[in-house]
Amino acid sequence: xxxxxxxxxxxxxxxxxxxxxxxxxxxxxxxxxxxxxxxxxxxxxxxxxxxxxxxxxxxxxxxxxxxxxxxxxxxxxxxxxxxxxxxxxxxxxxxxxxxxxxxxxxxxxxxxxxxxxx
Amino acid sequence: xxxxxxxxxxxxxxxxxxxxxxxxxxxxxxxxxxxxxxxxxxxxxxxxxxxxxxxxxxxxxxxxxxxxxxxxxxxxxxxxxxxxxxxxxxxxxxxxxxxxxxxxxxxxx
Numbered sequence: 001x002x003x004x005x006x007x008x009x010x011x012x013x014x015x016x017x018x019x020x021x022x023x024x025x026x027x028x029x030x031x032x033x034x035x036x037x038x039x040x041x042x043x044x045x046x047x048x049x050x051x052x053x054x055x056x057x058x059x060x061x062x063x064x065x066x067x068x069x070x071x072x073x074x075x076x077x078x079x080x081x082x083x084x085x086x087x088x089x090x091x092x093x094x095x096x097x098x099x100x101x102x103x104x105x106x107x108x109x110x111x112x113x114x115x116x117x118x
Numbered sequence: 119x120x121x122x123x124x125x126x127x128x129x130x131x132x133x134x135x136x137x138x139x140x141x142x143x144x145x146x147x148x149x150x151x152x153x154x155x156x157x158x159x160x161x162x163x164x165x166x167x168x169x170x171x172x173x174x175x176x177x178x179x180x181x182x183x184x185x186x187x188x189x190x191x192x193x194x195x196x197x198x199x200x201x202x203x204x205x206x207x208x209x210x211x212x213x214x215x216x217x218x219x220x221x222x223x224x225x226x227x
Contacts, residue, residue, distance in 0.1 A: 006160075043205060043219040044161070093160050107151070107215070109160035 003027055004096050006110025013084055014118055021079045021113045023094030029074035030096035034107070035067075038091045050077040084117040091115075120144045122218035124206050129224045130196055138191045138204050138221045146211020152180050152191045153205040155220065161205055164191065193223075201225045 003026040013019050023033055031052045036044040048069050049057040056069035066088075068080040077096075081088055094110040123141045130136040142150070149168040153161035167173055167182035167189060179192040193200055206218040 041222075043217045046215070046217075091158075106163045106166065109162070112158075112160040114158070 004094065004108045004110045006094050006113055008113055009111055010114045010116075012116045012118065015085055016083055018080055018082045019084055019115060021081075021092055021094075021115075023077045023079070023096070023110050025075045025096045025098075025108075028096075028098045028100070030077075031074060031099065033071060033077040033094055033096045035069060035077070035079050036093045036095065038093060038112075044093065047079075052077075081115065084115070086117045089115055089117045120208075120210065120216050122206055122208060122216055124204075124218040124221045126219070127222045127224065129226060130193075132196055132198060132225055132227050134196050135192065135194050136196060136223065138193070138206075138223065140189045140191070140206035140218055142187050142189070142206070142208045142216070142218075144208045144210045144216055147184060148209040148211065148213055150180075150182055150189050151207045151209070151215070152178075152189075153207065155203045155205055157202075164204075196225050198225050198227070 005024045005026055007022045011019055033050040035047045037047050038044050046059050047062045050069045050071040052071045052074055058064050071077040091112050091114050093112040095107045097107050121143045151166050152164040154164050155161040165180035167180050170182055170184055172181045177194045182189045203220040203222050205220045207215045209215055
């Protein structure tokens with residue numbers, strides 16, 4: 001089946017630094033990818049929809065300048081957490097839909113990235 | 119508003135059967151998904167229902183009633199590795215996925 005690869009799986013950084021997380025669709029093209037944040041024992045919270053070749057669509061309450069999303073190709077989207085602070089520590093997950101499956105096709109998730117900001 | 123409800127936690131015995139319910143109120147409906155998520159890992163796809171009825175896939179089955187806004191995930195012959203969170207998600211009229219908070223399933227020997 002389709003595979004989405006996310007990197008890095010774990011990252012620890014100092015407060016004030018920026019961290020980039022990559023999400024790649026390995027065997028299919030994805031014009032749209034989704035970025036989620038998940039707090040412990042909570043459900044997935046959609047942060048933004050990443051659109052290839054255009055600006056990302058952010059959910060209400062998500063800071064665009066804080067969480068920079070770039071979708072430069074049909075197989076790669078990146079999320080950059082800028083000037084990270086301890087409250088940004090969380091589990092970040094990306095997903096993509098194999099578009100041959102249409103709008104209701106299965107979502108494939110990356111492995112997730114656990115960010116810890118000291 | 120849009121809402122997905124599922125129990126927070128359930129406990130079952132190895133080898134037994136468990137049913138995890140999910141009720142939803144959404145603006146439009148384009149299908150319901152069940153995902154399994156082990157602690158610290160990303161969710162993995164289990165099932166998709168868009169028509170009423172039961173879909174069986176090995177030890178797992180998923181049921182949907184659109185008129186009742188209701189679905190359940192049935193797990194048979196439970197194994198210890200089935201201990202995980204089970205997420206219910208509904209695709210709304212804009213094909214946005216609305217996620218439930220997940221049901222943590224604890225399997226006891």
